[in-house]
Amino acid sequence: MELQDVDLNLLVVFHELLRRRRVSAVAQALGMSQPAVSNALNRLRRLLGDELFLRTAKGMIPTPLAERLASPIGESLDAIHHTLNASAGFEPAASQRAFTVAMTDIGEIYFLPALMQKLGEVAPGVTLSTVRNQGDTLQGEMESGRVDLAIGFLPDLQSGFFQRRLFRQRYVCLFRQGHPLEAGGITLAAFRAAEHVSIVAEGTGHGMVDQAIQRAGVARHVRLRVPHFVAVGHILQTTDLIAVVPEAYAQRTLAPFGLQTAPCPVRIPDIAIHVLWHAKNHREPGNQWLRQLVVETFAR
Template sequence: MSNALARLRKLTDDQLFLRTPNGMEPTPYAQQLAGPTASALQVIHAAINQKASFDPSTSKRAFTVGMTDIGEIYFLPKLMKEVARLAPNVSISTVRNTAVNLQDEMEAGHVNLAIGLLPQLKAGYFQRRLFKQQYVCMFRRGHPLDKKTVSLSEFSSADHVVVISAGTGHGNADEILGRKKVVRKVVLTVPHYVAVGHILHDSDLVATVPERLAQALAGPFELSYIRHPAKLPEIAINLFWHGRFHKDPAITWLRSLIVGLHGEGAPD
């Protein structure tokens, strides 16, 4: 205690406490500091114990999550259903990692979480594996490739739609096909996956897409998919957050909700 008081006296250039016949008494300056110091301690105490103060059932927190169009198709329906049930006043906005500098926005707290194949998020970030998935070959039901076994030659000869998903790791699939010297007859190139279901439903085009997207599109658009003939490697889809907000109770709650709904072992 004496060492701490000595440091404070040096810092404030005041004795702060004086010895009197009645014991140690605060100086006028120490009394002046008492109010602001108590307020500051209350703020610190509230920050340390803020976890207990977050109640999703009454919170009006607005979250921003970085994800691709694939993420919106696959994650949002189930997530928003649970948010409506558990946190009816909470809102969620999504943002493309190509529309903002995702690293800067997450560090500043403007984007709370990011989901996807995001190799650029490394130092300073936490991540949690949600799942691994394969790339598959997708087409309309009744397509000539809609059979148990498809050769690489048959795959190459088909008409293809290719998605150039800038800012994500999904471009690796095209790079790997190139390294394997798999030549495709590309007749359509689009910048996102959101239109793929509509395109495949009304054409004989073939697309290489992540398996979870294929699962989401197959029923509504009457599509089929098979294991990719080129045997592409699995990809990992992760949940990311910046280390500055690792213990933020609201973000911790949303992370847990997403992992519970979409993490490995989560119910379909």
């Protein structure tokens, strides 16, 4: 097969299908109709003699050949894109770019309301997608360019990444208003006796909470373990359970769920929340603009 036999636009559609896994999402991202995306995929199937993507209930799943082609095609398209735009700036007011940002459910609760409001003011055509910032896969996703930025507490992202600190925060105890512990406060004895919700938050740095409590020699009565923070407010609202959570998350839950906070009687190190990006995007104008917007909006 010769390069003149290949329409570059077909590879762009292929690359977006790998990222988004749905024809409708690719059509929206590329400004095409869904039939046009399907037609491009059919042309590429005939050209390569492979189905490339199989339809499932969870979206389009790549075949083994598509998975082998993913990295070299993605790298080639990135190289072409960066070369063509090397001298171009980024105009947020006119841009239709789609960015992908990795963050936890806490990040979505804390950052997205203000960030989306800001985007509406200065870049109304820019769209944002979020993905979970689990350390075991995030590094590869950012190296490949599928994720533009990561925001959160991510101590495992080191080599090949730049970072800018947004703020530091402490951990606090979170519980409902009218809780039996409200009057006397959460002493160490009360903390030991209380029933707890433990948040695993696998793939982030928040697992160090359990480690810090164990190192302090404090045995908690963990009544419930959950994999993420998103349901914690609902759970605490109607029970006498308590949870140890980052203060930024706690502040977003107080009014909606009728909760309150108290200092944690166990010493847990403060954490730093960063915005991180891969070295390959360090000088890319759009990435520079987005991370500066994040810093201006949230750094303190």
